Structure formats: structure tokens, C-alpha cells
Amino acid sequence: MNLKDLLDNNVDKTLSDYKWHVLRQTIIKRLLSAGNATITELSLDLQSSVPTVTKAVNELLSEGYMIDMGKVANSSGRRPSLYSINPTCAYFLGVEVGVASVSMGLQNIKNEFVSIEMGASFVLKNTQESLMDFCKLLNSFIEDSLVKRDMIVGVCINLSGRINSMEGFSYNYFYKENRPLIEIISEQINLPVHLENDTRAMAFGEFTEGVVDNEQNVIFLNYSWGVGIGIITDGKLYYGKSGYSGEFGHSTIFDNELMCQCGKLGCLETEVSGWSLVNQFREAINEGKQSKVKLDENLVSLQHRAIIDGAVKLEDSLCVDLVTKQSDKMGRYLSILLNIFNPELLVIGGDFAQLGDYALLPIRVALKKHSLGLVNRDVTLKRSTLGRRAGVIGACCIVKEKMLSLY
Ligand SMILES: [Zn+2]
Structure with missing residues (x-):
């Protein structure tokens, strides 16, 4: 069977x-x-x-x-x-690769998790060794799940950055010029592999299992260390020609001469993102501002979460001030997307979604202020309900759709 x-x-x-x-x-x-x-x-x-x-x-x-x-x-x-x-007749493996961790979930055909591991320790580097370590992690997870490998129909792996899903190439991480990444991983884990951009997978997770009800035109914002969007039009994920759509964070908006992680100057991310939040926090401390939050220098890519936690759990004034100012700015630039796409739902996801009203209220006000009235009236603003599981759930749903052509 x-x-x-x-x-x-x-x-x-x-x-x-x-x-x-x-x-x-x-x-x-x-x-x-x-x-x-x-x-x-x-x-x-x-x-x-x-x-x-x-x-x-x-x-x-x-x-x-x-x-x-x-x-x-x-x-x-x-x-x-x-x-x-029969819920046990097939399984789907969803994997999200972060800079400092990997999350993996195995779902049965009824979208129920039979095994999940969030945040397994892993260092993402552009090296063969890091790629092989990643494959080892996948193999251990599959073996520990006690589900027979030949019952797993396929695997979807989410990576950040430019992903060509059709050809199976990742251009920011694990890039190999001569061979699609899906072939290399598939050989190591002996399963069919699909690659997906992390934000697009999160968007699809919210669409199939999360906050989206019947809306068919949805913008999902992944507001985390970096910033990207997932676009759903007429109930389908939008990819663009090669799959590079949604790079909202790398829109060169500011004349601030700040270097972005992508190498360009003045991208949205240079002032509105997790990594820019960390820079803004450091500058404020250097100027003599006080905060209860101390950043862990060993976990650089997670430092923005400490500031977000500082606002939510400690009500730290500096943290609250910084995140609300950023969210106001984010709302201003999201209004451009409303004017272009006229979506019926805008979902705020990623780490900043943990902020609740500290993010949603400034975004809501800025959207009202900066978008066209008729467009603003059409859109509902909601917060992600799947939280940090959105990517893994989305990956499972994507591989299920690919294999079964269901949606
Ligand atoms: Zn950039």
C-alpha cells in the first residue's frame, strides 16, 4: 500500500x-x-x-x-x-530552514501532525558541510518519527531568499551552479523534494489551515529578521516568472545610505525589519537610553525577538517605542501594496506578529492614513494564527497539493 x-x-x-x-x-x-x-x-x-x-x-x-x-x-x-x-496511508514532510535552526513536521494525509520538532539547533552556512549536516538532521527526524520512509509522499523545504521552485534551485543558500538543490537533497534522504520560499510557504499555511477563511485575494506579510510578502490571487499562490515575487523588503525606498543585507542601499529592511530593529536598539543604548533588555551576542539572528519580548512581556519603554515606530513605518509602505493589489485580507505574520496591538494598531492607522479610501475599505487586517508553525504547516500543505493536485 x-x-x-x-x-x-x-x-x-x-x-x-x-x-x-x-x-x-x-x-x-x-x-x-x-x-x-x-x-x-x-x-x-x-x-x-x-x-x-x-x-x-x-x-x-x-x-x-x-x-x-x-x-x-x-x-x-x-x-x-x-x-x-485512511489517515495513515500517506505522510508529508514540511521543513523550515532558519539561520540558526531547523523546524520539521510530519503530517498524515488529514493534515494532523504525527511528529514535529521546532527549532532544532543548526547553523545555516553556504558550505557543503552545512548542507550535509542539514540532510543528517532530516534523516534523523524521519527515523525517529517511526513512520516508514516509503510512506512519505514528498518533502517541502522552505528557505529564505530567491528560490526557483520549478527548477529546484536556491540562489541565496546552498547554491550549486551545475545541479538543482532538490536533486542533491533527494539523493541524501531518498525522497522527492520540493523547494519553496519561506514566506510563500507561510502564506500558504495561513491560507489552507490558518487565519484565512474564504478570502481569495490575500497579502501575507512575513515581518521577522527580514521582510517579505506572500501573494495569493484568486486562491492561488503567485510566483512571478521564476518564483522571485514578494521581495518587498528589498524595495529601495529610503535615501539613508544604509547598506542592506542584499548589498543595495536604502532598502525597506534598512529601517523596517528585525535586523534594523536591533541596530536601532543599539544606537539608542549608545545614546544613553535605558532598557531592561540585554542582547545575547551568541544569538545574533534572534536578537530582534528579545526586543519584541521586551515590549510584550516586560513593557520596556524603549522596546515599545522602537517597535511602534517601525510598525507605523511598515503601515505606510504596506499601503502601497493595498493600492496595487486591492486585497481583501492582509495578514501580519512573522516574529513581529507576536507584538499584537503594538504592531497592529500603528499599522492599521498608517494604512488608513496612506492608502486610498476605497481600497482601505475593502481590506481586513488580521494577525497570523499559526505563528511560528506557519512555515512547516504551509510546507506540508504545498507538498500535498503538488503530489495530489488537490487545490
Ligand atoms: Zn535589500
């Missing part, structure tokens, strides 16, 4: 065998997209006779792809059986 085989269309079959194969696939996809069903419901939805569907369902039950949930009452007084996908 392996769902990969059932979903594989590259099979050498006669026409009648192929039709039977497609019917079995369609039953599985119907159960996944619309939930549990009786034989009569499947027969109606699939436009196939009750005896044919019954035969296919019996096969799928005996092979372990489906389970019988027992009898249900219906209006005619009969009690037909209700069938469900």
Missing part, C-alpha cells in the same frame, strides 16, 4: 485498466477534498454506477487506502456505511 503508486499516472496499462486506475484515484481525491462519503454519494459525485464504485471501494479498503467509519442514518431510514481516507 503506497499512495505514490496509486497516484502515479505513468503506468503501462490497457485502456480498461487505466480507466479503473483513474476511478480509484478519483475516489481518493474526492474523499480528500470533500470529506467522508457513502457509496451513494461517491457514485453521484463521480457519475459512476453503484456496483462499480462498490467494487472499487472494496479494493481500496482491502489495500488500506480507505477505512469504514461505520453506519450512518439517512432520510430513507437505511443505514449505509460511511467511508474515509
